[in-house]
Amino acid sequence: MNTAALLGLYRTDRVLAWENGHPITYGHFLSDVGALADLLPEKPTVINLADNRYRFLVGFAAALVRGQTTLLPPSRTPGALAQIAREYGSSYCLVDGTEQVEQLPSYQLPKGTESPNDKLKVPQIPIDHPALVAFTSGSTGRPHPHSKTWGSLIAVARSTGTRLGLKTPDQMTVVATVPHQHMYGFEASMMLPIQHGMAFHVGRPLFPEDVRLALADVPSPRMLVTTPLHIRACVTARSRLPPVECILSATAPLPSSLAKQAETLFQTRVYEVYGFTEAGSLATRRTVAENTWHVLEGITLHQESAGCSMQAPYLRGPILFPDLVSLQGPHRFVLHGRGTDLVNIGGHRGSLSDLSQKLNEIEGVQDGVFFLPDETGTSVTRLIAFAVAPGKAAEHILSALRTVIDPMFLPRPLHLVPHLPRNETGKLTRAALLGLLQELHKEERHGT
């Protein structure tokens, strides 16, 4: 059986995590993993809801040691968690706060062992073990699972590290503003560090001042794992960040002007990472230098009749890009835009047809649709929804939506209309929806 080590590099006294300025060593980590692995229940799948990055990682690693699979719920709404609980009935939850999933047994992650045990060996994990399941929202209204083997997670972490020129002797520390329960956050703030002997900050800073303090809390050299939204916030606030070796950005396209401002203001290099749930991270670019994306080592691109696909030794078969891309040979591509059904709001990817279906399932809604208006200005463009719901108040529909969809996708605003502009085949074109929106705006201006 082929196996690969849990850690790319192991030294007992090397620092893995920083919590409130206190270091937690790799040695301590292995003790915590061993102790927790002995306590975990005998179940195949686990939903790890820990907010603290270190405790999440201990839970993930202990589950691996026990041959279990960690599920990454697509969102934390009670509806999404309940759906996962229904489909993976023999699961349990790991929590480090008060959050619980009603239908499943929950266990509090322990605070950690007292002192590390020096004699522990780094666990070896079978490379074909399904370590993780991530979900995408499909047009069916049910989350679609994507299983990740331990081998594929390691391959992506290694090739990303090679691309970024990470060298284990000069230990870099990651500060991440993105959640570790999302694929990008998981890969860049958990897998990248443990495969390259790096360290990370356990928190998840949000405001520019939080980012500055978190960076100041860890030693140099530092890497900031973030999104265009947070980069824009730090640039606008003209934050005086401590020296940052490099910034990784993903989840939405980063305008090259913003990348340039960030590089100048923070004296750093800004890299973008491109990926999607089905494949994981697959390409990078230095945004200020070029528009073209370069795939990670081992990946090849192909033009197929249905679109462009990518292939890698760790994937079972070719995977189609969900976005519009054009190839520049087998290793480079240009991104032209997101597919028409997929939207990305502040790093959360969703399907418009899935969201519309959830709207239509609400009691009292006769017809409804979500759509993304044309992007304006620099702030995040939010979704708009139209609903035909005689006798219902918008507030009633919004509170029902709030229990089933991620807050980022809540419509801004939800317009109640007498009917939707469906064409003779029953379709709703984007042009018709934009027309309806314009009419509504006109009426508002005239105060009718």
Add this chain to the structure above:
Amino acid sequence: MSDVSPLEAEVAKLIVRTLTLKVDPAHIQPEEPLFGDGLGLDSIDALELSLAISQSYGHQIRSDDPDTVATFASLRSLCQSIEKHRTK
């Protein structure tokens, strides 16, 4: 309905303008929750709002400040925090 201070009226307008909300600023109740069930704001909004507040009042909001959860609780608590920390 409770009385609204001039700063509260001003910040209510800033919230509506920054987040392109479809509510009349005068209708935001000073004690009503801004996040979750009240106005239904989320973390993207919190970030946008923190930028607008730092630009208008020079107050840098932080989430590890024990007061931050309380700060964003309502329009009134937000304005109290601005009053305390503003530099312009």
